[in-house]
Amino acid sequence: MLRLRFVLLACCCLTGLRADDFGARYDALRAAATPAQLYTFLYALPKGGDLHNHFGGANRAEWMWAVLTDPTRNGGDTFYARERFAAAPDAIAATARHHTVRQATYDQLSPAVQREYVALTAMTAAERRGWLDGFRLDAPGEGRDVFFDDHWPRLGDINDNPHVRFELLAENIKAFAAEGLRYLELQFGVTGLHHNDLTPLSDDEALALLEARLARPDVADTGLVVRFQEMVLRFAPDAEAELAKTYAWVDAHRDRWVAINMAGIEENGHGYPLRFLETYRRLRAQYPTLPLSIHAGEMDSPDRNIRETLLLGASRIGHGLNLLGDPETLLLLQHSDRTLIEINLISNRLLEYVPDLDRHPFPELLRTGVPVCLNTDDRGMWDSNLTDEYYTAVTHYNLSWAELVALGRNSLTHAFVEEPTKARLLADYDAAVTAFEQRFAAGSVADALALLDDVAPVTYGYGHRNWGFPFAEVSR
Known part of the structure; x- marks a missing residue:
């Protein structure tokens, strides 16, 4: 046992030395690289996991359009969006514009309302552009209110169709795998889905369709490990009952579902953490432990929500933006490796919680011992990817190589994945980082930068708008 400990300590020391050695090379590469080359380097960088990801907000508008207009991918359904109004356009609520429904829902509308809906396949070019833009936060003046009040209601029936839902999941998996991700933990469910005639799918039917889609070669061959969380809307009137149902579901499906999450805008005070303390204690008396990752501290002002969310049993905190305003909890997390803060830089900027990213708490948390990682949150509605998060972090906070790897x-x-799989993922990540270092350590700095010519990075609207990158906007 003593010999094993010595070997492990030696390996850890060598890993640290190796990271430090490449750190100087990384600094030289950064200094010499153009912004586009730095982005390309970070796109090629091996990445760990995306742990904070809302599936409903993760789907790029172009992906949704492609699936909704292709009957071979959407189960033979037809989709309509509300685009043509009898009243003056400026008299129509923003939430009504682009609201998207399935054929069976459309058939139930009155003739007058049907005339305001247009089949996606019959839209004009201008209507299509408007529909696409209606699902992303990309215009001046758009922010938190547009996101919460307009974008989500517009989704309508899109995620009610199981074929659409699972095709969009496949698009996410393929895009993340292309960025070098190894693990994806989505807030994603399969209950409450409906056939084209709106009769409900049973849970067994939905699970069978899901596993069949994940088994197809385009997804399976990526090698990306995928697990799910079930999410509870915490400010709902019946949130305690929903939490109990969700707990039972996850307990019964631990092969794919690994955790419970609670979300919902914190400004709505009805979802305060201590509301659920007795419910969680009752559930823990009934079921073996389930991990909890809960949104907390996504607020403009200090409060005790993070501390009280830890009391619920959470071992991961989503956002944690106002942690610096709670020194006692900050000190606790600085001296404990148990709790991870899931950082979402682009989300925090676009939703105006941290409009000036130079004032974000991320570097203070990172550099005072609080475990953190980068995540995409609602990447489809930001029109961004995980590389955008890394590029933002590197350019705003001068991240070192050791910090990037960490x-x-x-x-x-x-991650909440089962331990044997976690061990494999960590070993694979370490090996990939070593190979990456060796590749870019060879030759001169100019030689290393020339290797980036063989990398085909992908960026979307966020990268184009904010940095002017010329890279293609493709799914993979």
């Missing part, structure tokens, strides 16, 4: 490792160390 972010990926933290995401896997704190």
